[in-house]
Structure formats: structure tokens, C-alpha cells
Amino acid sequence: MSDIRQQALDYHEFPIPGKTAVCLTKPAETSHDLALAYSPGVAEPVREIAANPDNAYRYTNKGNTVAVITNGTAILGLGNLGPLASKPVMEGKALLFKHFANIDSTDIEITHNTPEEFINTVAAIADTFGGINLEDIKAPECFVIERELIARCKVPVFHDDQHGTAIVTAAGMINALEIQGKLISDATFVCMGAGAAAIACMTMLVKCGANRANIYMLDTKGVIHSGRTDLNEYKALFANDTDKRTLLDVIKGADVFLGLSGPDVIGAEEVALMADKPVIFACSNPDPEIKPALAHATRSDLIMGTGRSDYPNQVNNVLCFPFIFRGALDVRASCINDEMKIAAVHAIAALAKEPVPASVLKAYPNVSSLSFGPEYVLPKPMDPRLLPNVARAVAQAAIDSGVAAIPTLPQYAD
Ligand SMILES: NC(=O)C1=CN([C@@H]2O[C@H](COP(=O)(O)OP(=O)(O)OC[C@H]3O[C@@H](n4cnc5c(N)ncnc54)[C@H](OP(=O)(O)O)[C@@H]3O)[C@@H](O)[C@H]2O)C=CC1
Numbered sequence: 001m002s003d004i005r006q007q008a009l010d011y012h013e014f015p016i017p018g019k020t021a022v023c024l025t026k027p028a029e030t031s032h033d034l035a036l037a038y039s040p041g042v043a044e045p046v047r048e049i050a051a052n053p054d055n056a057y058r059y060t061n062k063g064n065t066v067a068v069i070t071n072g073t074a075i076l077g078l079g080n081l082g083p084l085a086s087k088p089v090m091e092g093k094a095l096l097f098k099h100f101a102n103i104d105s106t107d108i109e110i111t112h113n114t115p116e117e118f119i120n121t122v123a124a125i126a127d128t129f130g131g132i133n134l135e136d137i138k139a140p141e142c143f144v145i146e147r148e149l150i151a152r153c154k155v156p157v158f159h160d161d162q163h164g165t166a167i168v169t170a171a172g173m174i175n176a177l178e179i180q181g182k183l184i185s186d187a188t189f190v191c192m193g194a195g196a197a198a199i200a201c202m203t204m205l206v207k208c209g210a211n212r213a214n215i216y217m218l219d220t221k222g223v224i225h226s227g228r229t230d231l232n233e234y235k236a237l238f239a240n241d242t243d244k245r246t247l248l249d250v251i252k253g254a255d256v257f258l259g260l261s262g263p264d265v266i267g268a269e270e271v272a273l274m275a276d277k278p279v280i281f282a283c284s285n286p287d288p289e290i291k292p293a294l295a296h297a298t299r300s301d302l303i304m305g306t307g308r309s310d311y312p313n314q315v316n317n318v319l320c321f322p323f324i325f326r327g328a329l330d331v332r333a334s335c336i337n338d339e340m341k342i343a344a345v346h347a348i349a350a351l352a353k354e355p356v357p358a359s360v361l362k363a364y365p366n367v368s369s370l371s372f373g374p375e376y377v378l379p380k381p382m383d384p385r386l387l388p389n390v391a392r393a394v395a396q397a398a399i400d401s402g403v404a405a406i407p408t409l410p411q412y413a414d
């Protein structure tokens with residue numbers, strides 16, 4: 001077993017299995033404490049909530065709780081390994097919610113037969129929580145699941161693999177293209193993968209100025225083009241009117257390779273064919289579409305990012321989901337709309353241009369300095385400014401776009 005494999009297994013097993021637990025926020029030492037926490041005292045908030053459901057935010061943990069919900073059909077880039085196998089990833093998301101944004105989170109792994117069963121299950125429990133974070137649900141089912149749940153739930157529903165990934169990718173791409181001296185409107189994109197993350201990322205990049213005609217998306221059958229008859233409605237949105245069919249065809253002269261597919265799908269031969277000063281975000285987890293060492297050995301003018309914590313430029317939705325939910329919960333937003341997502345893109349991108357605090361460098365013992373440039377296009381997840389900067393921008397966007405029940409910004413400690 002490799003060192004990291006055994007370390008990871010030990011980390012998850014000891015001293016107690018798993019990564020999260022429940023803690024109490026009120027005393028439960030005396031009979032008086034119990035008379036308040038349980039019978040008879042608990043009847044009072046029950047009556048208040050029955051009279052006005054908004055009182056759940058006042059008397060329960062609802063307002064600071066997000067459910068991380070999956071069916072395990074697209075666990076990272078590992079594929080459909082089922083609900084139970086996805087639990088370590090979902091507990092991991094809960095750890096990140098708590099550590100980075102002090103949001104209490106519970107993971108829920110659902111076994112189901114049809115999308116309707118999944119939707120009905122989540123809709124039936126959604127009111128327990130302040131928000132629903134859908135995770136690792138494969139395309140195309142994820143699109144209808146999210147759409148239906150947004151329509152049926154009173155709390156924000158957000159498919160992290162779509163929108164969290166899209167927000168972080170767009171922030172990193174805007175910065176990387178700026179460093180490479182390229183305009184997003186002129187850049188040619190090759191997107192490997194046409195699932196949840198890929199469709200959402202390219203949709204967001206179009207909203208940020210990318211030209212749809214300059215996008216080549218590929219799935220396991222090759223280039224998505226207008227002559228294909230096997231495309232679902234989501235892939236069809238990116239069907240390019242082209243006679244190019246393979247990665248080799250489309251990578252020639254491309255400015256960007258965005259990988260949201262699986263491991264080792266692009267090699268040195270293709271990287272060498274890209275335009276001068278290319279950007280490669282190989283975001284598949286845990287194994288990227290190309291190893292950074294191979295890409296860097298092929299050419300020296302590229303900007304390279306991966307989804308992982310152990311390379312420069314971590315393009316990963318961890319930079320978004322804790323903070324976008326923080327902002328949404330703080331103003332009790334009814335949804336997470338486009339205005340809030342775009343605000344998050346710009347807040348994350350802007351932070352990469354600020355000097356980096358010493359506390360961030362301390363978390364990366366092998367890195368001596370960090371400043372805006374090819375090896376630092378995005379802030380690090382440990383950056384304590386992500387919380388105030390992103391949450392504030394998101395909360396303000398929620399207020400401005402009329403979806404916030406609380407119309408005032410909270411005080412965020414800078
Ligand atoms: N860094 C980050 O923050 C994130 C990274 N990701 C990564 O993105 C990847 C996809 O996740 P997600 O969108 O949720 O999953 P989906 O199951 O929704 O989509 C997977 C897509 O990848 C395509 N694909 C898989 N293998 C290959 C291959 N060898 N060549 C070409 N296309 C391939 C599939 O093609 P087809 O349609 O033909 O089946 C499908 O379109 C995963 O590796 C995941 O780790 C996802 C979210 C966040």
C-alpha cells in the first residue's frame with residue numbers, strides 16, 4: 001500500500017471512525033436544564049413554530065444547517081459506486097462546511113430507483129434544513145433532480161458539482177487568461193467531459209464572456225457536434241457545427257483544456273499542439289486528466305491547475321460551497337440565483353490578487369511564497385478572507401436581487 005493510501009485510511013479510522021460528530025450547544029447537566037431542553041420546556045418552541053414556521057429559524061438549528069445529499073452515482077471521478085461508498089466524500093463536505101464556514105452539516109446517502117423517488121425523498125425532508133447541497137449525482141439525472149427540488153423546496157438547493165465547480169473554474173479561468181494575456185471572448189476551449197460539472201462550467205464561462213462557437217465539448221464518444229443523434233438536451237446546447245471528431249482534432253491551437261471527465265485522458269502529444277500560453281485545468285478527482293509533471297515537462301508556457309490539494313492552483317468547489325451557503329443562510333435567501341453565483345465568481349477571482357496572509361503560507365509548508373501569477377490563480381481554501389469576502393458578496397447579491405428574507409448584511413469579521 002502506498003504511504004498516502006494507508007495515511008488516508010488511518011485518518012478516517014482513528015481515533016474514532018469517520019470525520020464528523022454532533023456537539024451540544026446548550027447545557028444538559030441538571031433537572032432544570034432537562035426541563036427546558038426536553039419535557040416540559042420543549043413544548044414552548046413547538047407551539048411557536050406551529051403558529052409561525054419562521055420561528056424554526058429562531059428556536060432550532062435549522063438556519064445554520066445544510067444537508068449534503070447524494071445517491072453516489074458520480075463519486076468524484078470514481079464513477080457510480082453507490083450511496084454507501086460515497087459517505088466519506090459527503091462527510092468530507094460536512095467537515096469543510098464546518099471548518100471553513102461554521103455551518104453544521106449532515107450527510108444523507110439515498111438509495112432509490114427513479115429520479116422521482118430521490119426528488120420525493122429530499123423534498124419530504126428539506127424543511128429540516130436551512131439549505132440542501134446536492135453532491136456527486138451524475139448527469140443527466142442531476143439536472144432534472146436539481147430543477148424539481150428548487151421548485152419544490154422553500155430553502156436554497158444547490159448542486160455543488162455543477163455550480164460550485166463552475167464558480168471556481170470561472171474565477172480561476174478569468175485570472176489565468178488575464179495572466180496569459182488572452183481575452184475570454186477570443187479563447188478556444190476544449191472541455192473533456194459533458195456531465196454535471198462540464199455543462200455547468202461551460203454555461204458559466206459563456207455567461208462570463210466565452211464565445212459558444214469557440215467551445216468544443218467531448219464525451220466518451222468524442223466531440224459533441226451537430227451531426228450527432230445521441231445527445232441529451234444538455235449536451236445538445238454545446239453541439240458545435242464542426243467536422244472535427246476527436247481530441248486530437250480539436251486540441252490543435254486551443255487556448256484552454258478543461259478536464260471534468262476522468263484520469264489520464266490527454267497526453268503530451270495533445271498538450272504540445274495547444275496554442276501558445278495555454279491554460280490546462282485538469283479537474284478530475286482524485287486523478288487529473290493529465291499529471292502536472294507531464295504537462296510541465298511538455299511545455300513551459302502553460303498555466304496548470306488540478307482539483308487536488310497537493311499541487312499549485314487547486315481548482316475545486318471547496319473554494320465556493322462553504323462560503324456561498326454562508327452568505328445565503330445569513331440573509332435567509334430563498335434560493336441561490338445567478339446574481340449570487342456571479343458575485344461569488346468575482347469575489348474569489350479578486351482575492352487571488354491580494355497579498356497572502358502568513359497563516360495561509362503556514363498551511364503549505366512546502367511553499368515559500370504565494371502571489372498572483374501562473375502558480376497562484378486562485379486563493380487557497382485555507383485563506384480566512386474567503387469567508388467574509390465571498391459570503392458578503394453573495395449576501396449582498398441576494399439582497400439586491402430580492403431573494404433575501406433578511407434585508408441587511410451581517411457583520412463579517414475581516
Ligand atoms: N475539481 C472539482 O471541483 C470538481 C471536479 N469534478 C470532476 O469532474 C468529473 C466529472 O464529474 P461529474 O460531472 O459530476 O460526473 P458526470 O457523471 O455527471 O459526468 C461525467 C462526464 O465525463 C465524461 N467522461 C468520463 N470519462 C471520460 C473519458 N475517458 N473521456 C471523455 N469523457 C469522459 C462522461 O461521458 P459520457 O457522457 O459519454 O458518459 C460524462 O459526460 C469527475 O472526475 C469529478 O471528480 C466534478 C466536480 C467538481
Ligand SMILES: CC(=O)C(=O)O
Binds near residue numbers: 075136160284285307
Ligand atoms: C470536488 C468534487 O466535488 C468532485 O470531484 O466531485
Ligand SMILES: [Mg+2]
Binds near residue numbers: 160
Ligand atoms: Mg463532487
